[in-house]
Amino acid sequence: MDSFEFNKIAGAVLGILLFVMGIGIVADMIFAPPKVEVAGYELPGASEAPAASAGAAAPVVEPIAVRLASADPAKGAAGVKACLACHNFEKGQPNKVGPAMYGIVDRAKGAVAGFNYSAALKERAAKGEKWGYAELDGFIANPKAYMPGTAMAYAGLADAAKRADLVAYLRSLADTPAPLPQ
Ligand code: HEC
Incomplete structure (x- = not known):
């Protein structure tokens, strides 16, 4: 195998690698995952106000x-x-x-x-x-x-x-x- 033939094979392999990488980049662009606004999971009940804050409400007239x-x-x-x-x-x-x-x-x-x-x-x-x-x-x-x-x-x-x-x-x-x- 002379050096010319080796270069041809190496070039082909590089070309395939570049092509595969390119597909990956394009696929990421098309199928971009939605941005996550808040990290983590929403726990049930976590969004309810803590009981202690109820006492801070404006005074109610009886x-x-x-x-x-x-x-x-x-x-x-x-x-x-x-x-x-x-x-x-x-x-x-x-x-x-x-x-x-x-x-x-x-x-x-x-x-x-x-x-x-x-x-x-x-x-x-x-x-x-x-x-x-x-x-x-x-x-x-x-x-x-x-x-x-x-x-x-x-x-x-x-x-x-x-x-x-x-x-x-x-x-x-x-x-x-x-x-x-x-
Ligand atoms: C500046 C004078 C004034 C003061 C002070 C005042 N009133 Fe009167 N009040 C009136 C007038 C005039 C009427 C009639 C209102 C109408 O015809 O809309 C009235 C009507 C009323 C009525 C309705 C009576 C009915 O027969 O339907 C009540 C009850 C009343 N006043 C209670 C009070 C109380 C209690 C106070 C004190 C906290 C008071 N008023 C202070 C002038 C006054």
């Missing part, structure tokens, strides 16, 4: 039915000072800028005789709505948000516990106080 159980009507009687400019609370007292409050709990909305209610409140009255505990709590919290168009120019009482005290006091202003919510 419903008025729950708050009333620990409310203090005596504190409510003191808190009602903010309303006295416009409302009377004792039995038999007349309307002021706002209607008389005695017996307000569970009374029909807009029911005080001789008081000229706003169109917004008259609309609620026409629907037969009552001033239950939840309604009073919502109205006192933010009158304008609870009843857009109300004539009651009072900013609202944001403190949920103080509101419960106030509603407990309102409940006491009746010949027979309405039953507490179950």
Whole structure:
């Protein structure tokens, strides 16, 4: 075997190697595996938030039915000072800028005789709505948000516990106080 023949064989072998490598590169380009975003396996339950973080959630306001159980009507009687400019609370007292409050709990909305209610409140009255505990709590919290168009120019009482005290006091202003919510 002379050197010329050897070169021919070696060239053929090299050529085949190059060809095979080329096929590999082209095949990789065509059948590229999808990129893995997150390494590893997803374990069942691993994506659920740990129980401890639940305590970090925003404080939840208890419903008025729950708050009333620990409310203090005596504190409510003191808190009602903010309303006295416009409302009377004792039995038999007349309307002021706002209607008389005695017996307000569970009374029909807009029911005080001789008081000229706003169109917004008259609309609620026409629907037969009552001033239950939840309604009073919502109205006192933010009158304008609870009843857009109300004539009651009072900013609202944001403190949920103080509101419960106030509603407990309102409940006491009746010949027979309405039953507490179950
Ligand atoms: C600046 C005067 C003003 C203040 C302060 C005020 N109110 Fe009123 N309130 C009114 C007026 C006016 C109305 C009638 C609203 C309407 O017609 O839309 C009203 C209506 C109400 C009603 C509905 C009565 C009904 O017969 O339907 C309730 C309940 C009430 N007020 C509770 C309160 C409480 C409790 C406070 C104190 C936290 C308070 N208000 C403070 C003026 C006032």
